[in-house]
Amino acid sequence: MRHYISIRDLDRNQIDHLIDRAARIAVYGADAQPLKRKILGLLFFEPSTRTRMSFESAMLRLGGSCMNLGGVEVSSMAKGETLADTIRVVSGYADTIVLRHPKVGAARLASEFADVPVINGGDGAGQHPSQTLIDLYTIHQSMPLDRIKIGLVGDLMYGRTTHSLAYALTRYNAEIHAISPKGLGLPESLKHDLREAGCEVIEHDSIEEIIRDLDVLYVTRFQRERFPDPASFFDVAASYRITPSLLQGVKDNLILLHPLPRVDEIDPAVDSLPYARYFQQARNGVPVRMAMLLEVMQ
Amino acid sequence: MRHYISIRDLDRNQIDHLIDRAARIAVYGADAQPLKRKILGLLFFEPSTRTRMSFESAMLRLGGSCMNLGGVEVSSMAKGETLADTIRVVSGYADTIVLRHPKVGAARLASEFADVPVINGGDGAGQHPSQTLIDLYTIHQSMPLDRIKIGLVGDLMYGRTTHSLAYALTRYNAEIHAISPKGLGLPESLKHDLREAGCEVIEHDSIEEIIRDLDVLYVTRFQRERFPDPASFFDVAASYRITPSLLQGVKDNLILLHPLPRVDEIDPAVDSLPYARYFQQARNGVPVRMAMLLEVMQ
Amino acid sequence: MRHYISIRDLDRNQIDHLIDRAARIAVYGADAQPLKRKILGLLFFEPSTRTRMSFESAMLRLGGSCMNLGGVEVSSMAKGETLADTIRVVSGYADTIVLRHPKVGAARLASEFADVPVINGGDGAGQHPSQTLIDLYTIHQSMPLDRIKIGLVGDLMYGRTTHSLAYALTRYNAEIHAISPKGLGLPESLKHDLREAGCEVIEHDSIEEIIRDLDVLYVTRFQRERFPDPASFFDVAASYRITPSLLQGVKDNLILLHPLPRVDEIDPAVDSLPYARYFQQARNGVPVRMAMLLEVMQ
Numbered sequence: 001m002r003h004y005i006s007i008r009d010l011d012r013n014q015i016d017h018l019i020d021r022a023a024r025i026a027v028y029g030a031d032a033q034p035l036k037r038k039i040l041g042l043l044f045f046e047p048s049t050r051t052r053m054s055f056e057s058a059m060l061r062l063g064g065s066c067m068n069l070g071g072v073e074v075s076s077m078a079k080g081e082t083l084a085d086t087i088r089v090v091s092g093y094a095d096t097i098v099l100r101h102p103k104v105g106a107a108r109l110a111s112e113f114a115d116v117p118v119i120n121g122g123d124g125a126g127q128h129p130s131q132t133l134i135d136l137y138t139i140h141q142s143m144p145l146d147r148i149k150i151g152l153v154g155d156l157m158y159g160r161t162t163h164s165l166a167y168a169l170t171r172y173n174a175e176i177h178a179i180s181p182k183g184l185g186l187p188e189s190l191k192h193d194l195r196e197a198g199c200e201v202i203e204h205d206s207i208e209e210i211i212r213d214l215d216v217l218y219v220t221r222f223q224r225e226r227f228p229d230p231a232s233f234f235d236v237a238a239s240y241r242i243t244p245s246l247l248q249g250v251k252d253n254l255i256l257l258h259p260l261p262r263v264d265e266i267d268p269a270v271d272s273l274p275y276a277r278y279f280q281q282a283r284n285g286v287p288v289r290m291a292m293l294l295e296v297m298q
Numbered sequence: 299m300r301h302y303i304s305i306r307d308l309d310r311n312q313i314d315h316l317i318d319r320a321a322r323i324a325v326y327g328a329d330a331q332p333l334k335r336k337i338l339g340l341l342f343f344e345p346s347t348r349t350r351m352s353f354e355s356a357m358l359r360l361g362g363s364c365m366n367l368g369g370v371e372v373s374s375m376a377k378g379e380t381l382a383d384t385i386r387v388v389s390g391y392a393d394t395i396v397l398r399h400p401k402v403g404a405a406r407l408a409s410e411f412a413d414v415p416v417i418n419g420g421d422g423a424g425q426h427p428s429q430t431l432i433d434l435y436t437i438h439q440s441m442p443l444d445r446i447k448i449g450l451v452g453d454l455m456y457g458r459t460t461h462s463l464a465y466a467l468t469r470y471n472a473e474i475h476a477i478s479p480k481g482l483g484l485p486e487s488l489k490h491d492l493r494e495a496g497c498e499v500i501e502h503d504s505i506e507e508i509i510r511d512l513d514v515l516y517v518t519r520f521q522r523e524r525f526p527d528p529a530s531f532f533d534v535a536a537s538y539r540i541t542p543s544l545l546q547g548v549k550d551n552l553i554l555l556h557p558l559p560r561v562d563e564i565d566p567a568v569d570s571l572p573y574a575r576y577f578q579q580a581r582n583g584v585p586v587r588m589a590m591l592l593e594v595m596q
Numbered sequence: 597m598r599h600y601i602s603i604r605d606l607d608r609n610q611i612d613h614l615i616d617r618a619a620r621i622a623v624y625g626a627d628a629q630p631l632k633r634k635i636l637g638l639l640f641f642e643p644s645t646r647t648r649m650s651f652e653s654a655m656l657r658l659g660g661s662c663m664n665l666g667g668v669e670v671s672s673m674a675k676g677e678t679l680a681d682t683i684r685v686v687s688g689y690a691d692t693i694v695l696r697h698p699k700v701g702a703a704r705l706a707s708e709f710a711d712v713p714v715i716n717g718g719d720g721a722g723q724h725p726s727q728t729l730i731d732l733y734t735i736h737q738s739m740p741l742d743r744i745k746i747g748l749v750g751d752l753m754y755g756r757t758t759h760s761l762a763y764a765l766t767r768y769n770a771e772i773h774a775i776s777p778k779g780l781g782l783p784e785s786l787k788h789d790l791r792e793a794g795c796e797v798i799e800h801d802s803i804e805e806i807i808r809d810l811d812v813l814y815v816t817r818f819q820r821e822r823f824p825d826p827a828s829f830f831d832v833a834a835s836y837r838i839t840p841s842l843l844q845g846v847k848d849n850l851i852l853l854h855p856l857p858r859v860d861e862i863d864p865a866v867d868s869l870p871y872a873r874y875f876q877q878a879r880n881g882v883p884v885r886m887a888m889l890l891e892v893m894q
Contacts, residue, residue: 033335037629039656049368050387057391060337060363065656070645081857082864089646089856092879093653260387261379268380283390331633347666348685355689358635358661558685559677566678581688 002296003111004119006127007164012171019137021291022284030290033063038297041094043069043086044121045101050260051121051130054285055098058293061286067094087113096296099123117296125160132164134288135257138281139216142255145169149213151177151204153240154220154265156186161259162220163190170197177214179204181236184226207240212249217242217275219258219265242266247275257281300594301409302417304425305462310469317435319589320582328588331361336595339392341367341384342419343399348558349419349428352583353396356591359584365392385411394594397421415594423458430462432586433555436579437514440553443467447511449475449502451538452518452563455482459557460518464488468495475512477502479534482524505538510547515540515573517556517563541565545573555579598892599707600715602723603760608767615733617887618880626886629659634893637690639665639682640717641697646856647717647726650881651694654889657882663690683709692892695719713892721756728760730884731853734877735812738851741765745809747773747800749836750816750861753780757855758816762786766793773810775800777832780822803836808845813838813871815854815861838862843871853877 004010010018040059042052056066069090083106091097091114099107100121107120107127122128139145150169152162156178166176166186176199178186185203186194194201204210211217219242227233241264242256258266258278270276302308308316338357340350354364367388381404389395389412397405398419405418405425420426437443448467450460454476464474464484474497476484483501484492492499502508509515517540525531539562540554556564556576568574600606606614636655638648652662665686679702687693687710695703696717703716703723718724735741746765748758752774762772762782772795774782781799782790790797800806807813815838823829837860838852854862854874866872 037657037659039653053365053367053388053391056365057337060365061335063335065363065661066365067649067652067656067662069649080859085857088875089878090649092875092882093649261383263378279386279390282387286390351663351665351686351689354663355635358663359633361633363661364663559681561676577684577688580685584688 001115001117003107003117004129004292004296005107005111006120007129007132007168008127010129010168015133015136015168015171018133018288018291018295019140021294022133022137022287023140025290026284026287030062030294034294035059035062035064035297038064038095039093040064040066040293041069041090041097042066043090043097043099045099045106048100048122050282050285051100051128052098055119055121055130055289055293058286058289062290062293064293064297069094069097083109084113091116096293119292119296122160125158127164128160129164130285130289130292131161131259132168133292134281134284135161135165135218135259136168137288138257138277138284139255141280141284142253142277143215145172147173147175148215149175149177150216150218151179151207151210151214152186152218152220153179153207155184155222155226156180157184158223158226159220162218163187165218166190166194166199167197170194170199173198175200175202177202177204177210179207179210179240181205181240184222207242207246211246211254212251214254215251217254217256219256219262221263221265237264240265242270244269244273247273250275299413299415301405301415302427302590302594303405303409304418305427305430305466306425308427308466313431313434313466313469316431316586316589316593317438319592320431320435320585321438323588324582324585328360328592332592333357333360333362333595336362336393337391338362338364338591339367339388339395340364341388341395341397343397343404346398346420348580348583349398349426350396353417353419353428353587353591356584356587360588360591362591362595367392367395381407382411389414394591417590417594420458423456425462426458427462428583428587428590429459429557430466431590432579432582433459433463433516433557434466435586436555436575436582437553439578439582440575441513441551443470445471445473446513447473447475448514448516449477449505449508449512450516450518451477451505453482453520453524454478454484456521456524457518460516461485461488463516464492464497465495468492468497471496473498473500475500475502475508477505477508477538479503479538482520505540505544509544509552510549512552513549515552515554517554517560519561519563535562539563539565540568542567542571545571548573597711597713599703599713600725600888600892601703601707602716603725603728603764604723606725606764611729611732611764611767614729614884614887614891615736617890618729618733618883619736621886622880622883626658626890630890631655631658631660631893634660634691635689636660636662636889637665637686637693638662639686639693639695641695641702644696644718646878646881647696647724648694651715651717651726651885651889654882654885658886658889660691660889660893665690665693679705680709687712692889715888715892718756721754723760724756725760726881726885726888727757727855728764729888730877730880731757731761731814731855732764733884734853734873734880735851737876737880738849738873739811741768743769743771744811745771745773746812746814747775747803747806747810748814748816749775749803751780751818751822752776752782754819754822755816758814759783759786761814762790762795763793766790766795769794771796771798773798773800773806775803775806775836777801777836780818803838803842807842807850808847810850811847813850813852815852815858817859817861833860836861838866840865840869843869846871
């Protein structure tokens with residue numbers, strides 16, 4: 001039985017296989033209802049509407065059904081029930097479980113008690129492998145994944161999305177440019193892991209100093225609560241904002257990604273420029289998750 | 299691509315076509331699963347269970363699937379995301395979107411950013427075209443729509459349902475009797491529009507003075523918060539309440555409509571009289587919405 | 597039209613028929629999508645995730661669809677609407693309604709106004725017939741239902757689950773051992789009914805004094821709010837806790853049941869012993885509810 005718990009569990013071949021499968025689905029569609037009569041159970045202990053919606057859309061497009069396995073309500077209602085007990089019960093109701101949980105390690109634990117496949121839909125500061133696969137797939141739509149120069153912008157200290165993507169890119173010998181204000185850079189341990197795995201990691205204070213060299217710019221949000229006061233948050237947010245003028249002189253084939261929702265990180269005037277790929281990236285959630293669901297249930 | 303945003307966008311032929319299609323569905327049923335593998339996305343930024351449920355039931359009866367595209371949760375979660383961004387993302391997950399939103403104009407805006415059809419499920423004090431189509435369809439089940447004499451009862455100043463219905467009836471040369479307490483009559487601008495479009499509009503203080511002449515009596519609720527104090531609310535509610543004795547002497551084929559839920563506006567003793575059509579009207583939500591869904595997705 | 601309101605409405609033949617049907621489904625599966633295009637409406641006026649989930653899973657496995665008919669939201673939104681009106685409207689949206697309601701008698705009332713079958717998913721301190729059928733089915737998987745010696749543990753004064761099960765077992769001449777602290781024993785009227793129906797009912801203060809004679813031990817939770825203070829709750833909970841040592845010397849074929857979720861009533865060390873059947877019991881919710889849905893909709 002296959003689970004998807006961490007992007008680190010997947011080698012390059014497995015990632016390439018999923019990307020290929022998603023690409024074929026996006027072009028040719030899936031077979032007629034391959035997952036007919038199958039049930040995808042969504043067990044979300046914290047809200048994550050985008051993740052839930054694109055898994056649900058993916059499952060419906062494959063002819064299957066979805067059901068809400070509770071989560072927030074279960075946890076408040078059944079106070080004191082262990083995650084192990086919950087998983088043992090609900091894995092009788094569904095053919096695969098997507099679990100979203102606030103605690104790191106919850107998905108791994110769940111996979112030990114479930115007798116159906118478990119897909120990690122995000123476990124706290126831990127892993128969220130489908131998001132990383134979507135990011136890789138979106139890059140792959142524009143260029144080969146090997147040896148890209150990628151800039152990661154935002155709160156790189158706490159940003160799960162950028163950590164997982166950076167780690168996955170070690171499979172493809174990326175050159176990683178970490179762009180963040182002081183104090184919000186990549187954790188030392190992650191930088192060590194990335195270099196160990198053969199990636200070059202270069203740190204920057206500003207986007208301007210590196211943007212013209214990049215193939216991919218991956219933008220994420222700053223969390224207001226990481227800053228001592230609103231003024232310093234707005235200062236940082238303003239100086240890392242992506243605008244049309246910042247994009248002058250970049251490579252023709254630069255692509256701009258963002259896991260969405262965005263607030264002010266990217267000026268809406270950028271949306272109509274050829275670099276903008278973040279809405280396409282959001283929609284790629286469906287074919288990538290279709291590929292994952294087929295892997296575990298077909 | 300066809301959207302349904304306002305009843306004003308539909309001419310008489312288009313309304314008649316929808317009513318005919320709904321009538322055929324109600325009698326013969328739909329083809330076997332015409333919307334198989336299609337997904338209806340429900341994006342409700344304010345609760346409206348009846349509208350949601352009857353769209354959902356309509357979609358399921360056509361062989362399709364439904365998914366909740368968030369709404370209230372999305373808006374609280376993704377603080378600061380624009381409606382345009384939300385629509386661009388979620389229109390990748392569904393084949394049609396039903397949008398309910400507290401702000402007038404939201405559905406029109408959404409239809410500009412969606413690349414799938416948008417059906418307005420109510421935008422604040424604005425439009426709610428499927429409700430009006432249900433009202434027209436229910437009247438049509440009992441009599442031709444042309445030149446009916448209809449009484450509208452309730453808070454006609456703020457009542458979206460009665461405004462849309464009145465407007466739609468201009469297509470059929472109705473004689474409109476507006477029955478409301480002082481201060482809650484039809485807005486001047488609407489009366490002007492209705493008369494401009496060729497309808498006669500007559501205002502009344504009491505139901506008694508006109509009920510014996512009517513073909514249709516359309517009853518709506520008074521909002522308690524429109525009244526200065528509970529006593530004046532109860533006075534008004536009592537004097538506009540529909541009872542068996544009020545109905546003595548009415549036309550044999552009078553029909554009584556109400557968009558439901560009712561509280562005290564109609565005495566339950568009226569339910570078993572032949573005039574009562576409000577439960578039938580509620581159920582007509584399914585075939586009418588089936589017709590609308592087929593129009594936009596088939 | 598068949599409703600399922602109370603286990604008391606079912607005679608022994610009807611129960612046996614449902615158990616057989618569930619058993620055949622569990623072994624052979626259901627036909628291909630027997631309830632295709634049918635809609636199960638879930639009307640839950642109080643949360644009950646396990647009941648909802650297993651009905652939903654059962655319906656999906658039969659090829660049908662489910663929809664949430666509101667409940668908690670409806671009731672807050674449509675303040676003042678009667679249950680009769682709600683049922684009249686929503687029974688236009690679904691082919692069967694599962695109703696969960698805090699008030700005893702609500703399901704019976706609903707069945708009078710619905711023109712589709714109503715299944716009681718629990719009405720306050722009243723009935724919850726599908727839970728009892730699951731309990732009977734799980735016992736039947738291990739032994740014939742006739743003349744079993746069953747121990748009921750927990751708050752037997754207020755415990756709906758144990759009352760319904762005890763009542764159903766009168767059809768099978770069970771010997772009922774009621775095990776509870778003073779003040780939380782079976783109500784006098786129920787003991788009278790059980791004896792009237794030919795069952796022997798014996799009361800016990802402790803599990804130890806009877807456990808070695810039992811075929812089935814049915815464990816339920818104590819509600820903390822029934823106790824004057826936390827200390828007396830913990831005292832009772834500890835002395836009625838099921839542990840491996842308590843189980844020494846029991847019959848080889850004793851089975852342990854619990855409606856779940858459990859908190860501390862059963863030591864997790866018991867889970868791996870052959871007596872533990874509570875997870876199997878939870879999963880039996882699906883085939884038993886499949887059988888019920890087929891009875892009312894096929």
